[in-house]
Amino acid sequence: MATQRDYYEILGLQRGATVDDIKRAYRKLALKYHPDRNPNDPQAEQNFKEAAEAYEVLSDSDKRQRYDRYGHEGLRGSSVHDFSRMDAGDIFSIFEDIFGEALGGGRRGRQRGQRGYDLETPLDITLEEVARGVERDIEFTRQDHCPTCSGSGAKPGVEPVPCVTCGGQGQVVQAGFGGMFRMVTTCPACGGQGRVVKERCPDCRGTGRKPKKRVINVKVPPGIHSGQAIRIPGEGEPGSNGGPRGDLHVVVRVLKHDRFERQDDHLVYHLPISFTQAALGAKVEIPALGANGEPHELTIKAGTQHGEVLQVKGQGLPNLRSGHRGDLAVVVTVRIPGRLTEKQDKLLRDFAATEKLQVLPPTKNLWGKIKETLSKD
Numbered sequence: 001m002a003t004q005r006d007y008y009e010i011l012g013l014q015r016g017a018t019v020d021d022i023k024r025a026y027r028k029l030a031l032k033y034h035p036d037r038n039p040n041d042p043q044a045e046q047n048f049k050e051a052a053e054a055y056e057v058l059s060d061s062d063k064r065q066r067y068d069r070y071g072h073e074g075l076r077g078s079s080v081h082d083f084s085r086m087d088a089g090d091i092f093s094i095f096e097d098i099f100g101e102a103l104g105g106g107r108r109g110r111q112r113g114q115r116g117y118d119l120e121t122p123l124d125i126t127l128e129e130v131a132r133g134v135e136r137d138i139e140f141t142r143q144d145h146c147p148t149c150s151g152s153g154a155k156p157g158v159e160p161v162p163c164v165t166c167g168g169q170g171q172v173v174q175a176g177f178g179g180m181f182r183m184v185t186t187c188p189a190c191g192g193q194g195r196v197v198k199e200r201c202p203d204c205r206g207t208g209r210k211p212k213k214r215v216i217n218v219k220v221p222p223g224i225h226s227g228q229a230i231r232i233p234g235e236g237e238p239g240s241n242g243g244p245r246g247d248l249h250v251v252v253r254v255l256k257h258d259r260f261e262r263q264d265d266h267l268v269y270h271l272p273i274s275f276t277q278a279a280l281g282a283k284v285e286i287p288a289l290g291a292n293g294e295p296h297e298l299t300i301k302a303g304t305q306h307g308e309v310l311q312v313k314g315q316g317l318p319n320l321r322s323g324h325r326g327d328l329a330v331v332v333t334v335r336i337p338g339r340l341t342e343k344q345d346k347l348l349r350d351f352a353a354t355e356k357l358q359v360l361p362p363t364k365n366l367w368g369k370i371k372e373t374l375s376k377d
Helices: 007-011 019-033 042-058 062-077 088-094 096-102 126-130 275-280 344-356 367-372
Strands: 120-123 134-145 172-177 179-188 209-222 229-232 249-255 260-263 264-273 282-286 296-300 307-314 326-336
Touching: 007 042, 042 088, 062 275, 096 264, 120 134, 126 172, 126 260, 126 367, 134 249, 134 282, 209 229, 209 249, 260 296, 264 275, 264 282, 275 326, 296 307
Parallel strands: 120 249, 264 326
Antiparallel strands: 134 209, 172 179, 229 249, 260 264, 282 296, 307 326
16 A cells, blocks of 8 residues: 555554554544445545554554664565455455454455465666666565465374364354344454364464465566556465465665656756857767666757756657657756956956846746747657
8 A cells, every 4th residue: 555644643553552552543533434334435444454454553563662762664575464455354364363353354255266465566767777677686584384284384294174163164253333233254263274283383373374485577667657557467465265366566766866857757957058058059978767777968049048958859758558758858057167367357357348238038947938839749
């Protein structure tokens, strides 16, 4: 989820909140904003998913420590669930130990395989990599089947037994929200499996899952924008009851460039020149972010003014869909020398004696000039 709201603010807590405080606050908000209580209310659904994201981070001691110290940036590289793509049942099944019999877990029975959860991880790239595309190896951590028990959660050599709560069905019928309606939910005792583990696996403590680091190669296409995600099918968490794995969503973040600014598929470059180059004209080289990255020669016409915007066709970034390149807007910045030699001082004073001073009309603001230039055919 792309939210940047403070996680403590979302849960209505102070930074010194205890684990129990965090759990109680999340449970309260989850019940309040549950989609069944707020049908056709997009804002309630967003609040519901924001609360889940905040709880996942703050209930994990490592993630909370990094968040407390560095904020959202501290979570870079941490694999978190992509709650924006989950329904309420999926979210409750992740945190079903909190809700127990109040809402149960997911809404699927054990006979039906459940797809694994999607994961999200960030990837920082440069503007040069946006221009040309890039392949990058990324490392992330996901939950995988425990190698000791092969995902059963049971101690090796010990078989799970039928669940007495649901009679091995994996589902129970519960009254929701004050008895207003009834719903079939996943059995809270066995998590929908229909079987329970009496002797737990010593390595995964009965969960059947263990965190595992994974490295994969990701191809980033030219022209991608910050915030766009690349979906890698089957690289999320494993499913249950034979269900398929979820997906991994690699969210791209384009780093700020020290010379270029991006405007959609166009680029903006600030070019410093001397006042003599502006007055007499000149040929200068400017860096480029094109496919070959070679400098581009630009002609400065005599009489070019400070703040003037020059357009260079086809020297912008490629469009993600069409591949057509945008343009480069070169903003001319006339630099005045801080010190003059005696000869330069005399020459300028002689020149000043020939000038006819005039009041110039006000000019458009810089971004107005840039937009006007880039909008030309």
